[in-house]
Amino acid sequence: MNRVIFHIDMNSYFASVAQQMNPLLRGKPIGVGGKPGTRGIIAAASREAKKRGVKTAMSAYEALRLCPELIIVDGDMDAVVETTNRFLDIFRRYTDEVEVFSVDEAFLDVTDWHERYGGPVKMARMIKADMRRELGECITASIGIAENKLLAKLASDLQKPDGIVVLSKSSSSTGLFVRIGLSDPGVRFETFDEITKTLPLTELCGIAERLRIRLERIGITTIEELGRAPVGALIDEFGPVAGTKLHLMGNGEDPSPVISVVDSPKSFGHSYTMPADVTDREILRKTLFALAEKVARRMRREGFSGRHIGVYVRYYDFSGTGEGMMRKNFTDDGLEIFRAAWKLARPLVGTRPARLLGVHVSEISHRGQIPLFPADRRRVALIDAADEVNDRYGERTVEPLVTLGMILKRHVSGFHHALPVSVKRK
Amino acid sequence: MPSSIANDPISVLVAFRGGTVKPWKFRWGNRMFEVKRVNLIHGSREGRSRVFTFSCSDDANFWKLRFDTESLEWRLVEYATE
Numbered sequence A: 001m002n003r004v005i006f007h008i009d010m011n012s013y014f015a016s017v018a019q020q021m022n023p024l025l026r027g028k029p030i031g032v033g034g035k036p037g038t039r040g041i042i043a044a045a046s047r048e049a050k051k052r053g054v055k056t057a058m059s060a061y062e063a064l065r066l067c068p069e070l071i072i073v074d075g076d077m078d079a080v081v082e083t084t085n086r087f088l089d090i091f092r093r094y095t096d097e098v099e100v101f102s103v104d105e106a107f108l109d110v111t112d113w114h115e116r117y118g119g120p121v122k123m124a125r126m127i128k129a130d131m132r133r134e135l136g137e138c139i140t141a142s143i144g145i146a147e148n149k150l151l152a153k154l155a156s157d158l159q160k161p162d163g164i165v166v167l168s169k170s171s172s173s174t175g176l177f178v179r180i181g182l183s184d185p186g187v188r189f190e191t192f193d194e195i196t197k198t199l200p201l202t203e204l205c206g207i208a209e210r211l212r213i214r215l216e217r218i219g220i221t222t223i224e225e226l227g228r229a230p231v232g233a234l235i236d237e238f239g240p241v242a243g244t245k246l247h248l249m250g251n252g253e254d255p256s257p258v259i260s261v262v263d264s265p266k267s268f269g270h271s272y273t274m275p276a277d278v279t280d281r282e283i284l285r286k287t288l289f290a291l292a293e294k295v296a297r298r299m300r301r302e303g304f305s306g307r308h309i310g311v312y313v314r315y316y317d318f319s320g321t322g323e324g325m326m327r328k329n330f331t332d333d334g335l336e337i338f339r340a341a342w343k344l345a346r347p348l349v350g351t352r353p354a355r356l357l358g359v360h361v362s363e364i365s366h367r368g369q370i371p372l373f374p375a376d377r378r379r380v381a382l383i384d385a386a387d388e389v390n391d392r393y394g395e396r397t398v399e400p401l402v403t404l405g406m407i408l409k410r411h412v413s414g415f416h417h418a419l420p421v422s423v424k425r426k
Numbered sequence B: 001m002p003s004s005i006a007n008d009p010i011s012v013l014v015a016f017r018g019g020t021v022k023p024w025k026f027r028w029g030n031r032m033f034e035v036k037r038v039n040l041i042h043g044s045r046e047g048r049s050r051v052f053t054f055s056c057s058d059d060a061n062f063w064k065l066r067f068d069t070e071s072l073e074w075r076l077v078e079y080a081t082e
Helices: A013-021 A047-051 A060-066 A077-094 A120-135 A149-156 A176-180 A209-217 A223-228 A231-238 A240-250 A281-302 A334-348 A374-393
Strands: A005-010 A030-033 A042-045 A071-073 A098-102 A105-109 A141-146 A164-168 A188-191 A267-278 A304-315 A320-331 A354-366 B004-009 B011-017 B020-028 B031-034 B037-046 B049-057 B061-068 B073-081
Touching (some): A005 A077, A013 B037, A030 A060, A042 A047, A042 A060, A060 A071, A077 A105, A077 A120, A105 A149, A149 A164, A231 A240, A281 A304, A281 A354, A304 A334, A320 A354, A334 A354, B020 B049, B020 B061, B020 B073
Parallel strands (some): A164 A188
Antiparallel strands (some): A005 A105, A030 A042, A098 A105, A267 A354, B037 B049, B049 B061, B061 B073
16 A cells, blocks of 8 residues: 655744744745854744745844844744644654654654544644644645655745655556545645656655766766666665665665654754854863763763764864763763873864864663762762752753753754654664 | 844733643833734753743734743743744
8 A cells, every 4th residue: 555644844933933023024035044144044934034045054244134134033942942842743643654854844644544534635624723723823834746755845945835745666656646635725736757848856755866976977967867776776876775776766766664753863963153164172072071061961861872972073164073982881971081092182172273173972782870980979979969959940940060051052953852752762 | 034142031911722822912111012813832851941932913013932941030032033
């Protein structure tokens, strides 16, 4: 039986949440993030701003040059996360198979459920109606309906905002179109064979710029050409796994399931883009300490410790370098993570201006046993006590003196793992 | 109209309707405001405190009202005027 997959993609999400909260912003070009005069970027633009040429990840300077009336607002991440959790709750009322793909998009496998709602299109309309009623009129989504995730994602991109697009592999396929019917007002019907004649390769989820350049080097410039390329040639160029996957993608096929339960984390990390390029080792040391503390706090909260410490430095010219080391023992102590990370980072900084610092811990295990030696036990007791105070009175009520007063601004990120979005874990 | 950040204590009259609570009127300084619409309600945690934020408006004003369930205190935390 053919599957029926939805890809639901929220439209101009961060900006829409801001407009939902504040009606004075509705109908106006707004950008979330990127304070003027800083090197911050616009994390999301409203529809009105997009019409004026403002794009996601554009610098505030460039955005204001294109659209001087642009209103730049701070994103309210708590409101965004809550809205995400609410739309995920709506989706989970319709099917238990919901894959959280990012903070503003999800895949739903509705194969076993759509008939009870009168078919996929009616089900999509009901989800939209629930969203409008429960989240507000500004929070809209485009829904792509297809027989696999690749096509569903492609379909949702075809009509924005607020669209419903049904994408079938070919007009001759006996899949979705036959079951849905070809005439449903307000719904766009497309076939993969037709749209791939005009769409660039990068429209396929999984093909970004670097892969596009590699494909172009072997003479493949369109999705249609990718589909026609012999699988052997793709395997020769990209290896058996990627080559086979690319061949399937070129033919609109994607056997991957909707993954509603995610694995335990494999690493924990934080990075920070500094307000200005920095060569001062003391500032970089403090920043790294604050990042190590954040990583450790998150690990302890989720009950993990790790023993591989890695650092990453991105320089003013966007070049970057990283180092890593394996410890003998597992740790979830910010001070220990910092000491290892600073040992690695020290030779990498101070000579060239750095714009970003990152620290991550991998080789993860569930939090270990109580230490043997009294000094180590006292340290664990101190950390546990500090955690208890911070749980009770809010983050950084108690913190190391060295990070006191340091503010690492919260990222406006599309990655659901960077935010407390509700996902089911194994 | 960029909004302004505040952290002012306010007195709030609320309405309990349909199983939910919504701000109806509030006093900020010497002025009384009537909430016409509650556009979004979201919760967050500050330590163990659960905090609810009500994004409200009338025809010309936007207000963000914050209710701390631990201290049972209302504050106006953001506002904008047309």
